[in-house]
Amino acid sequence: MASCAVEGGCVTDYVAIVISILSMIMLLSRLILPFLVHEVPRTKNSGFWIPVIQVFASFNLLLSIAMSINFLKFKKRLWWQSCYVWAVWFEGPLGFGLLLSCRVTQAFQLYYIFVKRRLPPISSYIFLPAILSPWIAGAALIHMKKPLNYRCHLRSHWVIPVTCLHTLYVAALVGFTGAIRHIEFRFDEVRDLWRGIVISACSIVFWVAAYVLNEIHDDISWLQVASRFLLLTTSSILVLAFFSISSSQPLLSQISLRKREPQEFETMGRALGIPDSGLLLQREPAQVMDPNEPLDKLLLDKKFRQSFTAFADSCLAGESVHFYDEVHERRKISVDDPVRRIYMARHIIDKYIVAGAAMEVNISHRSRQGILTTTDLAHPDLFNNALNELMQLMKMNLAKDYWSSMYFMKFKEEASISSNGNDLEQVTGWNFSPRLSSVHGADDPFHQENFSTGSGIDSHDPDIQ
DSSP: OHHHHHHOOOHHHHHHHHHHHHHHHHHHHHHHHHHHHSOOOOOSSHHHHHHHHHHHHHHHHHHHHHHHTTSSOOOOOSGGGOHIIIIIIITIIIIIHHHHHHHHHHHHHHHHHHTSOSOOSSOHHHHHHHHHHHHHHHHHHHHHHOOOOTTSOOOHHHHHHHHHHHHHHHHHHHHHHHHTTTSOOSSOHHHHHHHHHHHHHHHHHHHHHHHHHHHHOTTOHHHHHHHHHHHHHHHHHHHHHHHHSOSSOGGGGTSOSOTTSOOOOSSHHHHTTOTTTTOOOTTOOOOOOOTTSOHHHHTTSHHHHHHHHHHHHHTTOOHHHHHHHHHHHHTTSOTTOHHHHHHHHHHHIIIIISTTOTTOOOOOHHHHHHHHTOSOTTOTTTTHHHHHHHHHHHHHTHHHHHTTSHHHHHHHHHHHHHHTTOOOSOOOOOOOOHHHHOOOTTOOSSOOOOOOOOOSOOOOOOOOO
């Protein structure tokens, strides 16, 4: 016992390493499965890279513990085996600090979007490094002072400030979560955050206890073996709790990863429970449309809108029509339900408004900034200016070509059959492009990018009814 306590290689050490390896396998599977099972496209925003950073930080934390406190028998002769590389940098700023910072960033975004009802004023690209900076400063100070002994243990008077830094970030996460506890979230984000906090707090209590015992009582062999086993095991539980119970992808909590269950929600509107969202009612009669009618009036008919959308998709120009459809869906949400309106607004912004979005619409800079810098994401007129601009574009381009297309001929034929008394059970002829008509699991209202500040909504034109 005394030998392996100093040199490493105890049975409990190998058991703890196996547990940590299994934890990393589970983490990677939870990160990758949504992209394999549901073919969710990889995005460039924080909804994708924050979970990736969490997995990276989790790997660093577990590996740093295994490398720094003698789990394996090897001599620390090379520079990359140094205590200051693993016990200071990888375990601190690149491990526990980065892991907690990612979760604080997500809670910060939730707070601004649902409590302040606006996009966070600080980009996650800036906020995350900013709150990580105390860890970097602390690691640099320890590296300069060189307080570690040959077993990578700190002197007793260094243990208290290091422990306080760990506790401070847990308190920040609890504080942001407490500030949004009154919001009635659609996807139980706060409940998931609290679960993660409770499990993580319990893990951290054991983790800190094991850390302190391992650092201070390095003269007691059995305590060294037991404390480092507890340290790595609780760290494995901690990283699983922080990632598995995640608020970063709310639609994935509604869409099962099991293949035997179909994807229940094809649009954000249906996921939010908007009445008749995305559905074509069987009793809805088809009508022959007059090309002389205003396009905004024609689009109110769901069957016409479905035909017109299919035509626009075939021309690879369906972004404007899909944008109209989702804004129209948002108007069905009562003004007394700001949470669902914010969900829908955040989804529309991420999908159509932000620069580089998958279906970015062609609107003026003024309208785009009016949306991105709004002070009320639940405002009923949030998308009016953009919608009016796109309606003009559709009238000048798509509408003229549609009336001479096969899509209109087919729509007119089906409308004529329906008007003659033949009940069409359902319209199955439209071929929507999956690229343009599906909502993916990564469409969440929490991530945000770097938007410039400015005024809010430019005007309050009447919305399309």
